[in-house]
Amino acid sequence: MFKPTLGASTLLDRQSHKRSDAAYLEALLKAPEARFLVLADQKPVIQSNPERTKGNIRWFTLDEMQRVGLPVSDSLFLGVDRTTGGGRFAVAVTEHRARNAPGGLELMRPIVDLRSLAMNGVLPPEELSLLSLAKALAAWHENTRCCGHCGGTTLIKDGGWRRKCWACGQDHFPRTDPVVIMLIVDPPNDRCLLGHEARFAENMWSTLAGFIEPGEDIETAVRRETMEETSIKVGEVRFISTQPWPFPHSLMIGCIGIAESSEIRIDPNEIVDARWFPREEVRQMLEGTHPKGLWVPGQHAIARTLITAFVEGEY
Amino acid sequence: MFKPTLGASTLLDRQSHKRSDAAYLEALLKAPEARFLVLADQKPVIQSNPERTKGNIRWFTLDEMQRVGLPVSDSLFLGVDRTTGGGRFAVAVTEHRARNAPGGLELMRPIVDLRSLAMNGVLPPEELSLLSLAKALAAWHENTRCCGHCGGTTLIKDGGWRRKCWACGQDHFPRTDPVVIMLIVDPPNDRCLLGHEARFAENMWSTLAGFIEPGEDIETAVRRETMEETSIKVGEVRFISTQPWPFPHSLMIGCIGIAESSEIRIDPNEIVDARWFPREEVRQMLEGTHPKGLWVPGQHAIARTLITAFVEGEY
Structure with missing residues (x-):
């Protein structure tokens, strides 16, 4: 199975049963192995090569945090580094404060939007996942x-x-907001349903998606959202995979649904367009060889996992 | 597959794309087909036979709501009855207000805790599911x-x-809070892991469970929670089923996890006890024939779905 880069991070042991132990956290915070990442308006401070093609989380020591004058008293405890045993924390401040910190201009840049980092593959997947945890938590605090x-x-x-x-x-x-994201397939005709939303980049097509509502199970949410957006009736629903998605703090639940009707009528309030794509055309979109330049989401997205499963006949 | 009674309700069409249409909702609310259910401190008003063994939601007309003096201006729109086309709404008030409404003593009882209704099978499953939606929504508003x-x-x-x-x-x-609920199985030894929490009824044993945290996928949450509570290492995780659970507004995500270790060490802050149960013993617990009177959750619970799948060899 394809591994999305925004999957759960394996770098840290969350030590969730120790979070209520204030003395334990205090000791971790003050130990020399403690490290802090900074979120400025929920955008991480990273370090990168001059070309900005490869980067890492900028981990600050307690000394450095004090030098730039950023508070650690309300740090968010991310967990313990499995290698060093040191505590890892996130500190969420405003972008104004980060940029105006003493030494901030050197230490605090670049400050990068997490979505861009996910799109561009600048960071190692494990670090991206860790930033995703920090960002989801910080967004909830905000x-x-x-x-x-x-x-x-x-x-x-x-x-x-x-x-x-x-x-x-x-x-x-x-x-954490559970979201269903579903590829609707039509096996007899060897095709799948993709949509284009107003916020999408030009020529990008993707799976349908929507929030699970109170009183719904996964299958019901898949059927309701698909019906609302495209009027397509869905029968069997198969669960494929999940992925945390920190915009702001969702859990994407990826499914494949089997269509029981054919005629698409879109809800223009929800999407701009939706249509059936034959498997070979989707393969071209996946491989970047589509004659009209149509494409599907990149490696960071669970939508691609679902689309790949369809193209490879795994549904 | 076993169908939990607190599954998603099929009685109503939620008409979720029409919710922002105030004129549409207003017309539904004032139409003679409109019906209202009352939640008093999030406990539903029902009607039942004198023995209280069978019941139904007490649906109020607009006239009745006005007669008992309960406001409909902030009604929660549940959807449209698939049969009558009438709007269905929930009105959430305090228990004090419901009991002191004019005529409330006759019209407003019994007021019953939803968990008891789920346990006792008094209501048809579809009505119980609908109350689950209303209660989850009301709890969020509160x-x-x-x-x-x-x-x-x-x-x-x-x-x-x-x-x-x-x-x-x-x-x-x-x-909506996503929760993993998981039966951990040990196929080579044909046994499964059940726990007993302090809040459980005497002699009841059930699956482990816990909230999915920000930055986690389902597998990671299953492994983390199992490790925290019992120190058992989990390998493969299989998704089985989901169920809305309105206490207060969870989505239970049922999984089976394959154990990769045997020795149990419980975290006493989380559970009272946990142990391995051979398949035949679990069958007795399921069928109510266990020699020591041990038992597992009833038909309303997704835990039973998982346990049944294990006993019947479906995992």
Whole structure:
């Protein structure tokens, strides 16, 4: 099975059962092996070669963090490095603060959008996955500064894996939004259904997708979303693979669905176009040899996993 | 495949693409076919036979809602009845308000905890599923009254499928928490791993489970949770089935994982006990014939789906 680059990171042991142990986290934070990554408005600070074709996470020591004047008191605990045993943390600040830190101009660049990093393959997959965890967590914090229950201020607990309302005491936990992403196939005609959304790059076609709603299972969500967007009726649904997707904090659940109808009627509020593609045409899109320049998402995307499974006859 | 009673409801067409059409919802709400269910502190009002062994959702007409003085202005739009074409809505109020409504003592009882309804099989599965949707949505509203971003008051939009911050304008969407629930099996020894948590009823044993965290895929979450709770190493993970679970708004993702180690060391903060059960013993637990009275969860639970798959050799 194809391995998406934004899969779960294997670099760290999350030590999730130790997160509520404040003394343990404090010791990790102050140990010389501690390392910090910086998210500036949720965009990571990386280091790269001059051509910007290869890069790595810019890991800061505690000394460096102090030198640039960035706070580590509300660090998000990512886990423990499996090699060094050192704690790894994320520090989320505004881009303004990062760029204006003393020495920030040298130390704090480039600050790069995570989606671009995923697209361009600049970082090793394991580091990209780790940034994906940090970004998903930071995005949740950004949106949970106040208590949804009472509006009170919430405080960071458990190394960033919980927030507690100062006013009413309610606990809040990180949010992950499950999304179905599905390739609808029509086996008798050896073709699959791809759509083009307004936000897509020109000539790019991809699978349909949508959030799973309360009270839905995966199959129901696949059928509902496909019906809404294209009016195609889906029968059997097969589960293929999942992938964390930190925009802002989704879990993509990849499925293949078997079409039970043929006639497409799109909902123009959802997508610009949708049509059936024969398998050979999809192979050309996958291989970059399509005569009209049509293409499908790149190696970072679970959509490509599904499309590849279809082209190779694995569904 | 076993069909859990808290699966996705098929009674209604959710009409999710029409939710932002305020005039459409208003017309549905005022039509004579409109029906309302009441959640009192998230517990549904039902009607039942005197023995309380069989029941149904208590559907209120608009007239009845007005007579008991309950507001329909912030109704949650559940969908359209596939038979009558009428709109179906949920109205979430406090239990105090429901019980003190004029005529409430006759009309508003029994008010029953949804978990008990699921356990006892009082309601038809389709109605139970529909209540599960209503409860998951209501629980999210209860906890999203204020904006997590700025603390401002949020207002109901789109028939209850969105809340918008009055102060900063941020949109908030219903939350669904993905949970892995997994039966760990040891094929060479024809046995499976079950645990007993402190909150379980006496002698009940079930599968392990835990929330999927940001930056995790399903396999990683299954392996991490199993390792944390029991120290058992899991290799291959197979996806089996999903089920919405409205406590408060989870999506249970059922998997079978293949054990790669044998020695159990439990984390006492997570579970009370865990051990390997031979297949024949699990069959007795499933059939209610275990000599020591051990048992497994009932027909409402996806855990039973997984356990049944193991006992019947389907994994």
